[in-house]
Amino acid sequence: MKNAAKEILDKLTLEEKIGMIHGAELFRTAGVKRLGIPPLVMSDGPMGVRNEFEPDNWKALGHTDDYVTYLPCNSALAATWNRKLAYDTGSVLGEEARGRGKDVILAPGINIKRSPLCGRNFEYFSEDPTLTKELAVPYIQGVQQWDVAACVKHFAVNNQETERLWVEVEIDEEALREIYLPAFYDALVKAGSYTVMGAYNLLYGEHCCESDFLLRKILREEWQYDGVVISDWGAVHDTEKAANSQLDIEMSVTYDFNNYCMAEPLRKKIEAGEIDEEKVDEKVLRILRLMMRLHMLDGKRKGGAYNTPEHREKALNVARESVVLLKNEKQMLPLKREGLKKILLVGENADCIHSNGGGSAEIKALYEISPFMGLKTALGGNVTVDYVPGYCREEKTEDSDKNWQERSLENGGGSMEAADSLVEGAGQALEEKRKILREQAVKQASDKSYDKVIFIGGLNHDHDLEGNDRKDMSLPYEQDKIILDLFSAREDLIVVMIAGSPVDMTAWADMAHTLVWSYYAGMEGGRALAEVLLGDVNPSGKLPETFYKNHRDCSAHVLGEFPGGKKVAYREGRYVGYRYNEKFHVEPLFPFGYGLSYTEFSYRNLSVDDKECAVSCYVKNTGDVAGSETVEVYGLSHKDDMPVKELKGFEKVFLMPGEEKYVKVHVGHVEEGYTYVAGSSLYDIRLK
Ligand code: BGC
Numbered sequence: 001m002k003n004a005a006k007e008i009l010d011k012l013t014l015e016e017k018i019g020m021i022h023g024a025e026l027f028r029t030a031g032v033k034r035l036g037i038p039p040l041v042m043s044d045g046p047m048g049v050r051n052e053f054e055p056d057n058w059k060a061l062g063h064t065d066d067y068v069t070y071l072p073c074n075s076a077l078a079a080t081w082n083r084k085l086a087y088d089t090g091s092v093l094g095e096e097a098r099g100r101g102k103d104v105i106l107a108p109g110i111n112i113k114r115s116p117l118c119g120r121n122f123e124y125f126s127e128d129p130t131l132t133k134e135l136a137v138p139y140i141q142g143v144q145q146w147d148v149a150a151c152v153k154h155f156a157v158n159n160q161e162t163e164r165l166w167v168e169v170e171i172d173e174e175a176l177r178e179i180y181l182p183a184f185y186d187a188l189v190k191a192g193s194y195t196v197m198g199a200y201n202l203l204y205g206e207h208c209c210e211s212d213f214l215l216r217k218i219l220r221e222e223w224q225y226d227g228v229v230i231s232d233w234g235a236v237h238d239t240e241k242a243a244n245s246q247l248d249i250e251m252s253v254t255y256d257f258n259n260y261c262m263a264e265p266l267r268k269k270i271e272a273g274e275i276d277e278e279k280v281d282e283k284v285l286r287i288l289r290l291m292m293r294l295h296m297l298d299g300k301r302k303g304g305a306y307n308t309p310e311h312r313e314k315a316l317n318v319a320r321e322s323v324v325l326l327k328n329e330k331q332m333l334p335l336k337r338e339g340l341k342k343i344l345l346v347g348e349n350a351d352c353i354h355s356n357g358g359g360s361a362e363i364k365a366l367y368e369i370s371p372f373m374g375l376k377t378a379l380g381g382n383v384t385v386d387y388v389p390g391y392c393r394e395e396k397t398e399d400s401d402k403n404w405q406e407r408s409l410e411n412g413g414g415s416m417e418a419a420d421s422l423v424e425g426a427g428q429a430l431e432e433k434r435k436i437l438r439e440q441a442v443k444q445a446s447d448k449s450y451d452k453v454i455f456i457g458g459l460n461h462d463h464d465l466e467g468n469d470r471k472d473m474s475l476p477y478e479q480d481k482i483i484l485d486l487f488s489a490r491e492d493l494i495v496v497m498i499a500g501s502p503v504d505m506t507a508w509a510d511m512a513h514t515l516v517w518s519y520y521a522g523m524e525g526g527r528a529l530a531e532v533l534l535g536d537v538n539p540s541g542k543l544p545e546t547f548y549k550n551h552r553d554c555s556a557h558v559l560g561e562f563p564g565g566k567k568v569a570y571r572e573g574r575y576v577g578y579r580y581n582e583k584f585h586v587e588p589l590f591p592f593g594y595g596l597s598y599t600e601f602s603y604r605n606l607s608v609d610d611k612e613c614a615v616s617c618y619v620k621n622t623g624d625v626a627g628s629e630t631v632e633v634y635g636l637s638h639k640d641d642m643p644v645k646e647l648k649g650f651e652k653v654f655l656m657p658g659e660e661k662y663v664k665v666h667v668g669h670v671e672e673g674y675t676y677v678a679g680s681s682l683y684d685i686r687l688k
Contacts, residue, residue, distance in 0.1 A: 343453075
């Protein structure tokens, strides 16, 4: 492959080579027609293949052929703790990307969730490196089987949106390697992701896309990575640094393609003898090799497809396993169909579409089943399902006719204010409107002819949004008020939260005996939620992140900084997420790994096998409905400078009532000084 690529390289002029290493359109490089080298065509991810834009303008083309399968977001996928579903998700994305004629799909996002406030957390998997990498690997394998390149992003320590273009991360190297790099290592080396996207931010004084430390020392030398490094859109700032770095392709959000750092400015510098042409050759060789890996040059490429019934089925399966049952104290769930005549749904998220928001993760979904639609379709004509909004969001002013992505290089690339563009003077009017909606909803909920009242609220992509971090975890739109009012009217209220990251539920959490969590769960999300509420599906989701009572309990905020200023200090080091809570005895609202089922499980006979590097035990379904259990294995350390507990491995098993299975969990290597425990969450360890 190397020689074949070299042969092609030798035929290319400098101009042609330059054309291959920078964006010639917003989502493609230039090909070389005379030699039959096609352009490299890219698209966002990760929740589906994004719609088409004009080549040199962030105007959507408005075609009718770019509707796609809308997949559950990566946080939802992570809540399934299911490698097979990660593979299926990747496979759908890869096949659809190919079906839409793409070469590189800009997914998955695998940054660690350092704070619950990061606006892009919904695109990421977890606060834990093991869970992230264990799911990222099959995901990437699923994508790439379709002759499409995955592009894992954003390398590295891109854990906030505020000032994302210019913020410099200060972190000690040990924590960097222990928490923030392992998922990238596995994604690039074990799964062999063909491409990786460099992040916007700086690390150790260098922009990630020009970083000698990240790209040369770690990626190429230590990891021996020979894939293609693509810049985030607008993340390159200096021609010389970028050319001399291990970056291969510069992409951006602006339309002056010839003026990109690695375009005309680079050609001029090479011709002036200031930069060695060999630097460009290395990049082009890697790009040609990528094209060969994807069979772009030999006519043997797979074709792909999109919007197939199989894809929708897979999206539904992921959604089903992503729902997390947080509380079921009165066994009110599952709802019994028998005798059920009338249900009231309150809250905008019962009837809200999420696929078209969030930033670059937005897509044009073929359809999206809301919870309202999901329940109605599941319950049929004998049950009345009513809906009232109960609250409303702010109307947003559009202060520019530019697309947000066109403006995304302004103001440091992100802030904590982006989502707060309220209509001027709308404060009081809005409060008034919400009061009316609240009173209406509470009045209706008090009507005893409703057998059940379900509040379905949470967040939407005005809050879970690229270029924006939340200020705190509070529920927007005065939802706390309406939930409390509803509880006064109906003690038996069921609460469902739909969001991309945890919210502050402390105002009413004690009152809520029945609480269900769903991340943005894709086109079939509403159906999956209905199936869980009705008991057609037994919930098996577990939280892939800590649900803090308040963001101030999170180590990034207590010990470190978030979002910082020009610099952001990761003083919490390795104590990210539950690693901090466990060590310093901070009790969250719901811990990492937590999630209930409609059945019960028991564990016995834990044993550790040093040779096989595995921990095993027997797990039994002791209840009377079938269900899946994730066996989470944690390593306990007693060393002063180490986290008390760390996830070492996990395995999900399906068990019929009364069934028992032997479960073996691979833990990488059995470390000395560690004790191993298996169970279903940190606070619910079943076996030591
Ligand atoms: C985002 C990337 C995305 C790219 C292209 C950037 O603003 O950070 O994740 O892939 O835009 O849309």
